[in-house]
Amino acid sequence: GCDASILLDGPNTEKASPKTRGLGAFVLIDKIKQVLEARCPGAVSCADILNLATRDAVFFSGGPSYPVFLGRRDGRDSHAAWVDLPSPSISWESSLAYFESKGLDVQDMVTLLGAHTMGRVRCSNILDRLYNFNNTGNPDPSMEALTLRYLRKQCPPKLKLGQPNPLINLNPSNPTHRFTNSYYTRVLTNKSVLGVDQQLRYGGDTYDLTDEFASSIEDFKGGFAYSMSRMGGHKVLTGTKGEIRLDCRMVNK
DSSP states (O other): OOSSGGGOOSTTSGGGSGGGTTOOOHHHHHHHHHHHHHHSTTTSOHHHHHHHHHHHHHHHTTOOOOOOOOOOBBOSOOOGGGOOOOOTTOOHHHHHHHHHHTTOOHHHHHHHHGGGGSOEEEGGGTHHHHHOGGGSSSOOTTSOHHHHHHHHHHSOOOOSTTOOOOEEESOTTOTTOOOOSHHHHHHHTTOOSSHHHHGGGSSHHHHHHHHHHHHOHHHHHHHHHHHHHHHTTTTOBOTTSSBOOSBTTBOOO
16 A cells, blocks of 8 residues: 555556455445545545555454554556565564564564454465475464364365365454454464464564463554554655556556
C-alpha cells in the first residue's frame, strides 16, 4: 500500500505476479474510490484508501482502531519484479532481517505476523511443510499431528500441472476471520500453518512476545495498532511526487 502500485492493471504489474495470487477485494476499492471522487474530486489517493480500508477492516473484525496519517500519493508504475515478499518457510532470523530491512524491529515482526490470525493462503505455500520439509521427503517434524492430518486433507500433494491450488484458512481455529489472538496459541502448540509463523517459537524475544500476546488480547491489540502505524509510513510518496489517481486501476491520462 505504499503508493497503491498493487492496484494498477496490466500484463506485467504487481497484480499479475504469481506472488500476489490470492489478493482480492479490488472491486471494493473501486467502489470506495468512485464515492470519494463524486464527493471530493481529486482529493484522496488510492494509497490512502488502502490504508484507511485496512484499518477499518481490522476494526470491524474486532481489532483495534488506530490513527492513519494521510497525504500519500499514488505511484505511476507497477512491475511484477517489484513484488518483495519473503518465503513463507524462512527461519525467524531471516524473517527478522527482512523486517529490519524495512525499518521495522522484532516486536513489529511478531506483531504484524499476527495478522495471520485472519485470512487465507494458497496450498502451494505450505506443500513443502506437509510433504517434503527441507527436501527430506517427510513432513515438518515440528507440526502437531492432528494439524498435519487436517492440512494434508485440505492440500493433497501436487502431482500434475493444472491441479487445483485451493485457498485455505491461515488460522483454522478462526473460520470467521475475526481479530483474535488464537494465532499465537497455535504457534505455542505447534499448530501454525506457515513455517515462518511456527518459527516464532524458536527465538528468545519472538517466543516471549508470542507468549505475551497469547495471554493477552489487549496487549496484541495495542502492539498491532502501533506496528501497523509504523508500517503505514514506509516509503510513501508525498508532496509533488506521484499523483492522486482518478481511477485506482490506471494512471491519470
